[in-house]
Amino acid sequence: MAENNGTYLIRGAAVLGSEAEDLLIRDGVIAARGTGAATSPDAAGATVIEAAGLVALPGMVDVHTHLREPGREDAETVETGTRAAALGGYTAVHAMANSTPVADTAGVVEQVFSLGRAAGWVDVRPVGAVTVGLAGEQLAELGAMADSRARVRMFSDDGICVHDPVLMRRALEYVKAFDGVVAQHAQEPRLTAGAQMNEGEVSAVLGLTGWPAVAEESIIARDVLLAQHVNSRLHVCHVSTAGSVEIIRWAKQRGINVTAEVTPHHLLLTDNLVRSYNPVYKVNPPLRTDADVQALRAGLADGTIDVVGTDHAPHPSEHKECEWAQAAMGMTGLETALSVVQHAMIETGLMTWADFARVTSTAAAQIGRLSDQGRPLEAGEPANIILVDPAARWTVDPEKMATMGRNSPFAGLELPGKVVATFYKGHPTVLDGKLNTPYRHPAESTAGAA
């Protein structure tokens, strides 16, 4: 579709899955919604997108993405990762800090931020490291990262747990100064030395060192109590066990300011897959049991778990084509998240599309403090919108993905739901299910409030 004047009239989309309505997009915002949209003078010259049968949702916001750049451009770049994000229905991603060099200074987070703006597919919000070099010894310059052009609000040593309780306490306290949040990778290191998979019935048979649920749950229990004690904001990354859900539910009942995320793969897959010894199923935290999967689904449905985060973790093929113990941990997820969540949550009757919008967009934007993401689809709001065909069925083929990673655990599965269009700041980054063109930001000087 050719470039036009930036005006798009979406006809008859089911907004948040309810009745069909028109949406008029102009100048980066939703100019009108409903019956008047088509006849509005603003609609002049609009490109019409027939959206009957499609669901309109706010652009998805990923709280947990590994873009690998700088340092591991053989695994992913900001360009390829954000193309994958746009195709997956995202308009914003949080880029985790475990790059090389680590995103632990204003310089590195500004670099990632700039790469994201240059790519133009989604908002790239860098996550700052909590500790220098992810080493868990001294706090990184959190304030400098918060004040930088990247305006970092989420801090995480993801991949590594901030296990020192004093350091965790200090981090939680310190980020209050700029309304930050500490996103914890909850993994007690001593209980998980050499861990390869969930500890239980399957690990016993396979002879792989176990990663016990208690190693996650004990850290979460400690951290919610710390967050309560210092009255700060905690986010728990990739919750994977039934016990963790219970602890977070308890903490929220006590009024503790904690949010939590679950990955699509933990909503669908179990450790039985490890019986193949195929490292595509190796991930951290590991795939758990069916009882955990059911508890995570229930927790996401009832709001105990606030958001879906992909933990998109691309790896070069040689890091997966090897022995299980040698293989890297991680799975790609940006281009399958919507379908997996539809399959696991919506088609099971646990959630509606409105709930979907909450857990993939609204709540995620609030955690990351993204003011122009996760907004209602109302007139005057930023036009970050996706159109989804919920009736589509497709078979996952990692070779066809935009991400450089081929490590999708969903390869070969037939899943529902397809992103037909993604509007980012009113611009279609994806049309007809294919990449269109990136958004071009106006001059850098006006870009302060991305």
Added chain:
Amino acid sequence: MKHLLSTEDLSLANAVRILDTAEEMAAVGDREVKKLPALRGRTVVNLFFEDSTRTRISFEAAAKRLSADVINFAAKGSSVSKGESLKDTAQTLAAMGADAVVIRHWASGAPHRLAATDWIDAAVINAGDGTHEHPTQALLDAFTMRRHWSRLAGNGSIGADLTGMRVAIAGDVLHSRVARSNVWLLRTLGAEVTLVAPPTLLPIGVEQWPCKVSYNLDETLEQGVDAVMMLRVQGERMNASFFPSTREYSRRWGFDDNRLRTLDSLGLKDTIIMHPGPMNRGLEISAAAADSPRSTVLAQVRNGVSVRMAALYLLLSGDTREPAATAGAARTTAANANAHSTKESH
């Protein structure tokens, strides 16, 4: 049966077939010329990523007695130590025309990777992978037990299983591939297995295994046992808080002289004492027990060659192999195995 990867998925028919074939192979070992022409012109690679002289020479002797060409590929001092991947090593061996790969690896599941991928088309025999399985060790243990059990019953071994035999396996079950392979195989053969170990050296999830679990060796002996298998305690466990000290371990879970006497006083005159070797004399087994007439340690070593001959013979030329032997057909078989494992996991 294209590969021998584990005993967990070994059927009773195939297990008995391997043991029966091993009896025939044992007869070869009693001849003056200990050699059969069965695998002449076939190439067997012993691919060892972990030192194990005993297992390697046992497989080497087995392959040579079947007239196969044997290549020993030790990972140390080779391209593997320079960072070559398992995939590249496998593809190299495939290019050289290996018909069978006997793989010993420190990583659990490495033989499964060789069998499940298209890196190499050869038959894969697991010669011990990490803390997962060691199927030929379990088969030689079962062979040794079956001879004993059949002799007591006054029957021949051929075609027999181990129905009713009571077997105790004592020691570091958590890290033992020998224990895992024995639990599955002995269950298949009808034996009653009791694992005896300190709770720290049993895996979480062991309660799902087809066996009994005990923390008390003396009680297990008192309840009556026909074979006691002692597992080696690895040196690296000794300072990792799995047990307070080697002396305490030895007192509570070692087969010491007192327990040797206990067998006599309990009237268990036919109970055998087994050990996969190498033994820590004075730790998990006393010298008197290791050297007693009850000990089958050397018989196990001897039987190991027969069992490995049987495995190589059946995989490379026997009638349990999938009918089609062309490369294309074999690849289809591997693909089917993949499909099967995917299906299983859902």
